[in-house]
Amino acid sequence: MIQLHSEHDIQEHCDSSPTPLVLVPTMGALHEGHFSLIRKAKELAGEHGKVVVSIFVNPIQFDRAQDLDSYPQPIAQDLQHCERLGVDYVYTPKSEDFYFEDRSIEVSENSLSSLLCGATRPGHFNGVCMVITKLFNILQPTAAIFGQKDYQQLAIIRRLVRDLSFRTEIIAHPTVREVSGLAMSSRNVGLSSEELSLAPAIREGLLKARELYASGEKSTDRILSKFRLHLDRRAPLSKIDYLECVCADTLQALTEVDRPAVIATAVFFGPVRLIDNIVL
Numbered sequence: 001m002i003q004l005h006s007e008h009d010i011q012e013h014c015d016s017s018p019t020p021l022v023l024v025p026t027m028g029a030l031h032e033g034h035f036s037l038i039r040k041a042k043e044l045a046g047e048h049g050k051v052v053v054s055i056f057v058n059p060i061q062f063d064r065a066q067d068l069d070s071y072p073q074p075i076a077q078d079l080q081h082c083e084r085l086g087v088d089y090v091y092t093p094k095s096e097d098f099y100f101e102d103r104s105i106e107v108s109e110n111s112l113s114s115l116l117c118g119a120t121r122p123g124h125f126n127g128v129c130m131v132i133t134k135l136f137n138i139l140q141p142t143a144a145i146f147g148q149k150d151y152q153q154l155a156i157i158r159r160l161v162r163d164l165s166f167r168t169e170i171i172a173h174p175t176v177r178e179v180s181g182l183a184m185s186s187r188n189v190g191l192s193s194e195e196l197s198l199a200p201a202i203r204e205g206l207l208k209a210r211e212l213y214a215s216g217e218k219s220t221d222r223i224l225s226k227f228r229l230h231l232d233r234r235a236p237l238s239k240i241d242y243l244e245c246v247c248a249d250t251l252q253a254l255t256e257v258d259r260p261a262v263i264a265t266a267v268f269f270g271p272v273r274l275i276d277n278i279v280l
């Protein structure tokens with residue numbers, strides 16, 4: 001495994017690397033969810049291709065300076081995981097080298113990013129679009145893998161690739177879950193043991209809502225009520241931040257499920273905000 005900091009060096013390696021070159025973009029603090037993305041990348045790269053993992057805590061996607069300052073960066077541990085998983089290149093740029101101080105070109109997404117999580121995180125998805133644009137331009141990967149847990153991020157990156165004609169194929173990886181059904185997330189460590197036992201209610205509620213849809217119900221009000229009812233019963237102290245049934249492509253809220261749709265939610269357990277979704 002080779003670790004590279006500079007744009008020039010990683011470019012040289014990627015340019016001369018056999019294809020497919022499969023990218024797993026991360027912000028580090030790697031956990032089982034990332035491991036599973038890396039294993040998928042290895043599978044896609046096959047015997048001859050290469051896997052590149054980027055580890056970069058992208059400052060411009062943080063809307064609160066405090067979140068950026070407290071973001072965990074266990075780089076030595078992350079590198080060990082990458083080595084163990086058979087990653088070929090790890091790209092670890094420094095922020096001051098990655099972004100020019102006087103940069104004057106931005107990438108902005110003007111539709112999907114104001115909805116769902118974007119409603120309370122101004123600028124976040126533009127920051128994600130910018131870093132992905134740069135990574136795709138620097139590395140020119142054949143494919144890049146993103147977890148389906150961040151459904152909105154995935155939908156926006158698909159738009160980015162479509163609208164800016166990137167040639168990288170976007171691969172969606174199913175959400176990796178604990179045995180309890182709780183979606184794996186670096187935020188789960190912030191849950192108390194009681195909250196940890198109640199948080200799987202999110203997944204259970206989503207499954208119940210999907211069951212109602214599968215039985216023929218089309219009204220999103222009634223489908224979402226099923227979720228709310230379950231959460232109220234199982235985890236009465238949790239607080240729903242948002243709960244919506246949206247078009248799988250445009251993320252616009254639906255009143256009837258008359259096209260491919262997704263139920264997306266964010267729920268607070270104490271101070272910890274957990275997101276999850278289910279495709280209908």
Ligand code: PAF
Pocket residue numbers: 025026027056058061128131132150153
């Ligand atoms: O999902 C993440 O970890 C980040 O948003 C990403 C895609 C690596 C961009 O910084």
